Each structure stands twice: as C-alpha cells, then as structure tokens.
Amino acid sequence: MKSKINFAQEKNVQNASSEEILIMTDGRILTHNLTPAMAATLRHLNPDDKPMQQRAKISKEERSHGISART
Amino acid sequence: MISTELQESTSELLDRRATALERVPVAHAALRACRLCPQDCGVNRLADEHGRCQAGAAARVFSAQIEVGDELELIPTFAIAFNGCDMRCAFCITGVDSWNPHRGELFDATALAAKATAALESGARTVMILGGEPTIHLSDAIRLVAALPSSVRLVWKTNAYISAKPRAWLAGLFDVWLADFKFGNDECAERLAGIGDYRRHVQDTLVWADHASELIIRHLLMPGHVDCCWEPIARWVATELPVTKVSLRCGFWPAWKARRHSELQRTVTMAEERRAMEIAGNYNLHLIE
Numbered sequence: 001m002k003s004k005i006n007f008a009q010e011k012n013v014q015n016a017s018s019e020e021i022l023i024m025t026d027g028r029i030l031t032h033n034l035t036p037a038m039a040a041t042l043r044h045l046n047p048d049d050k051p052m053q054q055r056a057k058i059s060k061e062e063r064s065h066g067i068s069a070r071t
Numbered sequence: 072m073i074s075t076e077l078q079e080s081t082s083e084l085l086d087r088r089a090t091a092l093e094r095v096p097v098a099h100a101a102l103r104a105c106r107l108c109p110q111d112c113g114v115n116r117l118a119d120e121h122g123r124c125q126a127g128a129a130a131r132v133f134s135a136q137i138e139v140g141d142e143l144e145l146i147p148t149f150a151i152a153f154n155g156c157d158m159r160c161a162f163c164i165t166g167v168d169s170w171n172p173h174r175g176e177l178f179d180a181t182a183l184a185a186k187a188t189a190a191l192e193s194g195a196r197t198v199m200i201l202g203g204e205p206t207i208h209l210s211d212a213i214r215l216v217a218a219l220p221s222s223v224r225l226v227w228k229t230n231a232y233i234s235a236k237p238r239a240w241l242a243g244l245f246d247v248w249l250a251d252f253k254f255g256n257d258e259c260a261e262r263l264a265g266i267g268d269y270r271r272h273v274q275d276t277l278v279w280a281d282h283a284s285e286l287i288i289r290h291l292l293m294p295g296h297v298d299c300c301w302e303p304i305a306r307w308v309a310t311e312l313p314v315t316k317v318s319l320r321c322g323f324w325p326a327w328k329a330r331r332h333s334e335l336q337r338t339v340t341m342a343e344e345r346r347a348m349e350i351a352g353n354y355n356l357h358l359i360e
Contacts, residue, residue: 018134020164022324024338030322032164034140036147051360055139058146 087244091217094240098210102128107206107237108157109272126155126172130208133168133175135183137190141199142287142318143360145226145247148197149190151183153212156203158230159265160253162293162335166327169203178211184218191223199249201228206237216244227284231276232266238279248280249287249318252308255300263332274307281312287359289318292347295334301347309354317356319347 019038022030029042029049036059043049043056101107102116112122119127134152141148156169168174187198198219205212206229216225227245231252252273254260260269280286290304301319308317321344329335339347351358 018136019138022338028338030324030338031140032322033134033136033138033150036137036139039139054143054360055146058143059139 088217088219088221091213091244095210095214095217098213098237098240101236102210105207106234107209108204108233109268110157110266111234121172124155124157124172124204124207125170126207130154130178130211131172131175132178132183133165135186137195138199142249142289145197145199145249147190147195148199148226149187149195150199150201150228151187151215153178153200153202153205153208155207156230157207157266158204158232161263161327161332162323162325162329163327164324165203178208178215180211180214180218183215184220187223188220191220197224197226197247199226199228200245202230204230204232206233206241209237209240213240213244229276231273231280232269233272233276235275235279238276238283242283245284247285247287248283249289250277250280251289251291252277252304253291253300255296255303259296259300263335274311277312277315281315286312287316287318288312289320291320291323292339292343293323293335294337294339294343297343297346297350302350305350305354305356308356313355314357316359317351318359319351321347 019031019033019035021038021042024030027046029046029052031038031042034055039052039056039059042052046052104113105116105122106113108124110123114120114122116126116128121127131154132151133154134150136150137147138150139146152165152168154168154175155172159170163169191198200212200215205227219225224247225245226247226249227241228249229251231250254264254269257267257269260266277286277288288308290301292301308315321339323339325336325338
C-alpha cells in the first residue's frame with residue numbers, strides 16, 4: 001500500500017514542535033511524535049478514528065488548562 | 072493521617088532526587104569502560120572512543136515537547152528524546168536522529184527541567200525520558216531526574232536491551248517503565264536490528280522492571296511478524312508477567328531502512344491486526360490503549 005502524504009517537519013528543539021504523519025490511501029492515519037495541535041487537526045480528517053478522537057479529546061481537555069502545542 | 076501520608080510521600084520524592092544526585096558520578100565513571108548495554112563494547116567514551124552506538128560522553132537531545140501519541144494513561148507527556156541508540160532497527164522511526172550522535176542540541180539539565188516544569192504547570196501529566204535509547208546516556212538522564220520537580224510522574228521509555236548494572240542505577244528513580252519488546256526471537260532481532268542474545272536480555276529487564284516499578288510492555292506489530300514475533304512475546308508475557316499492562320501498537324510504517332527487508336515494505340494489514348488481537352485475547356493479556 002502506498003502512502004498518499006508523508007511529511008516530516010525539520011526538527012529544532014528550541015523553536016518548533018516536531019511530528020510526523022502518514023495518511024494511507026484507505027483513510028488510516030499513522031502518526032509519530034503526535035502533538036496536541038496535530039491531534040486536534042487530525043480528528044477532523046477521519047472522525048471514525050477512535051484512538052485519534054481519544055487523544056484529541058485529552059489534548060482539548062488539557063489545552064483548556066493552558067497547554068500549547070509548542071514548549 | 073493524610074498529613075503523615077504526605078510527609079512520607081514528600082520524603083520518598085526528596086529521596087529520589089538525592090538518590091539520583093548520588094548516582095550521577097558513578098554512572099558517569101562507567102563511561103570509561105562503557106558496558107551500559109549488552110553490546111559490551113568496553114570503550115572509553117570519556118576519551119572520545121566510540122562503540123557500536125557511536126555515542127560520545129556528551130548527550131544530545133533531539134526533541135523535547137508535549138506529545139499525546141503514547142499510552143492514554145501517560146498523556147499528555149513532556150517527552151525528552153536523547154540521541155544515540157544501542158540497537159539498529161531497520162524500521163526505526165527516528166533513525167536519522169537516533170543513529171547520529173551529533174544530532175540535536177547539547178544536553179542541558181537545567182534548561183530541560185525548566186521546560187518540563189512549564190509543561191507540567193500547563194497540564195502535562197508526566198515527563199518521559201526516551202531515545203534513541205536513553206540508557207546509553209545514563210549519567211545525564213539521572214542528572215535530569217535530579218533536576219526535575221519532585222512531584223513529577225516520571226516515565227523511562229526504553230528498548231529494554233540494557234545491562235544489569237544500569238538497571239540497578241535506575242532503580243527507584245522512575246514511576247513507570249515503558250519498555251519495548253520488539254522481537255519474539257533472536258533471529259529476527261539479529262536480522263532486523265543487528266543485535267545478539269536479544270530475548271534473554273530483554274526478558275531479564277522486563278522481569279526486573281516489573282518488580283522495581285510499574286511496567287508497561289509495548290510491542291510494535293510488524294508486517295509479516297505476527298506469528299514469529301508477536302505470538303511468542305504474547306505467550307511469554309502471559310506466562311511470566313500475566314497481569315502486566317501490554318500496549319500493542321499497530322501503526323508500523325516502513326520508515327528509515329525498512330525497505331531493505333521485503334516484508335517491512337508495507338504497513339500492517341487489517342487481517343494482521345485482527346490476528347494479533349485474537350492472540351492477545353487467547354492469552355488473556357492485559358491490553359491498554
């Protein structure tokens with residue numbers, strides 16, 4: 001199965017968050033180093049992805065306490 | 072009663088930081104003849120000699136950020152990733168950083184502790200120290216423990232392919248060991264990660280960690296390795312550590328040098344995922360998400 005999109009941001013510990021995603025042609029979304037901001041974005045791409053929904057929910061709850069994507 | 076419990080808890084936490092500080096010098100001295108992992112190189116990393124992992128004396132960090140991709144009970148976590156690794160997994164998702172001892176920024180315990188503190192104050196539940204394999208930078212990892220807030224829930228994320236001595240130096244410092252069990256047999260470990268005597272060392276670490284702290288065993292399901300790797304791992308866990316939490320991860324993708332191995336040129340199929348879950352069910356494993 002070929003990946004449709006595969007990108008990795010340049011990693012810089014000081015200035016940017018870093019994560020990778022792989023979106024499969026069957027709609028599955030695989031992630032690595034998933035940040036709260038990316039989880040919030042990906043939940044909209046595949047609403048049937050239960051694990052992503054759980055992580056996005058936790059991210060949202062924690063964001064309400066002040067978490068930002070970048071640290 | 073509550074006050075007494077708090078005092079005991081505080082005492083334990085202070086002990087952790089004090090214990091960490093005490094262990095830094097001896098862990099650092101171990102770099103003179105490094106045998107932190109089963110590769111058993113014995114090189115003097117303090118004299119700029121390099122063993123199989125290519126790591127020098129100075130640790131570097133290639134990522135430090137809040138993440139939500141790990142086990143639900145651990146997230147959000149502030150994940151601090153040291154460079155360098157004692158294994159050479161062809162499918163390593165962080166191979167570019169993990170295999171290169173010069174990637175990332177020089178380790179700074181004070182700066183990282185400040186970032187971790189800010190993350191915790193804004194809602195992170197845990198701080199996770201990982202790699203690469205953090206054991207190869209043991210003294211700096213312990214130094215970081217000593218610099219972190221006392222109340223933090225600390226997670227040691229490891230490939231579990233480590234020696235007995237560093238295990239002892241890590242005792243009592245971490246609340247959770249999140250340990251990989253990647254290969255169900257030594258042949259797959261040798262072929263895909265270039266290491267020997269894999270199962271014995273990893274199983275020793277897992278049994279030790281289960282007694283020393285809370286343990287979560289993580290297995291990344293690999294395409295074409297359900298029966299040769301996952302099944303024997305599940306069987307062993309069911310026999311030796313039947314109530315230990317197991318995290319079965321099915322998000323393999325053909326990263327790094329995986330395409331050199333024909334079976335690793337794809338992701339895990341739904342059928343393989345179903346079969347893996349069936350095995351877990353048959354062995355009544357304590358699966359967590």
